[in-house]
Amino acid sequence: MTATERSTRDRLLDAFETLLVTAGSRAATLDAVAAQAETSKGGLLYHFHSKDELVEGMLDRLRSQGAADAARMKTAKQGPVDYYLTTSVNSGSDFDRALIAAGRIAQESDSRATAALADLRNGWFTVLREHLDDEALARTIQLIGDGLYFDDTTGLAEKSAVKHVRTILRRLDVLP
């Protein structure tokens, strides 16, 4: 097995996330996930005994990705605010996909997914709050990030959005 090969388990999680993001939770069936991962339903159910376990596996992976992201944000060259804005736009990264996928699950009023997302957001907010030392500003910037993220995940994204936000943040002396 070479380093570029993904384990079947990871390919299944990838497939689940991809279906959630591109077609929504109704389309993310076990059949569809198995097909997308190019394996069988039996193969899927060996790794994850139920759909619920598939969700758990996805959220576990998200949590570890999220911890790494908050660390990167803290030490980003361009500063936490710019890093946060840039990464709030869906760049198609694995982390973005996992994040959007978890959002889809959260909307089915799944408390595990909601809790995982809340933890992530708290991590980002803590970094923003420490860096800016301004509660109102940190909250507002987080809302802008949420807006960018939401627009991206609903097909409502406006290309120049981040540019406009930078303009306003310069007026507030947050960005140079």
Next chain:
Amino acid sequence: MTATERSTRDRLLDAFETLLVTAGSRAATLDAVAAQAETSKGGLLYHFHSKDELVEGMLDRLRSQGAADAARMKTAKQGPVDYYLTTSVNSGSDFDRALIAAGRIAQESDSRATAALADLRNGWFTVLREHLDDEALARTIQLIGDGLYFDDTTGLAEKSAVKHVRTILRRLDVLP
């Protein structure tokens, strides 16, 4: 029939929206919608011949609610910006419910729902843009509204969020 009674058709649309908002699209089945509206599946399918027609009916109602909202925003006593912020938080109104429900459908990559939401957003943006005469500011405020809306619909809402936003908008001389 008294004025307070809602027609079966409207009760069905209400039920569909409620299920979409509170439990997500997977839970909004024809059986569940009929039960929530306290009628039968046969009754539902008399008014809407398919699930697709149910979606169309919901989006039609959303569009007329949306046109009324943009008009209210334009002439709001407190000004369009404050009106927009206040109404970006889910107050539990019929319009909020319709909006969130359409968002759920849009995420199943339904182009009709996405288009309806894009139209609504364009209406709001036009009012913001005219009132502020500042593209960057209008876009940023719209993103903040999207963030407020997103947080509310995902169970991530922060109570003091709008207060903090007002603080920042005063710094930008947008609010008094």
Next chain:
DNA sequence: GTCTATACTTCGATAGAC
């Protein structure tokens, strides 16, 4: 560790009684 076959359930939709 992965596959096929299959059991059981729920979904969307139709038919026809009232």
Next chain:
DNA sequence: GTCTATCGAAGTATAGAC
């Protein structure tokens, strides 16, 4: 205009061959 009964397709999950 609303109901029950029912169908075929699709959903989750299990059993067992390989």
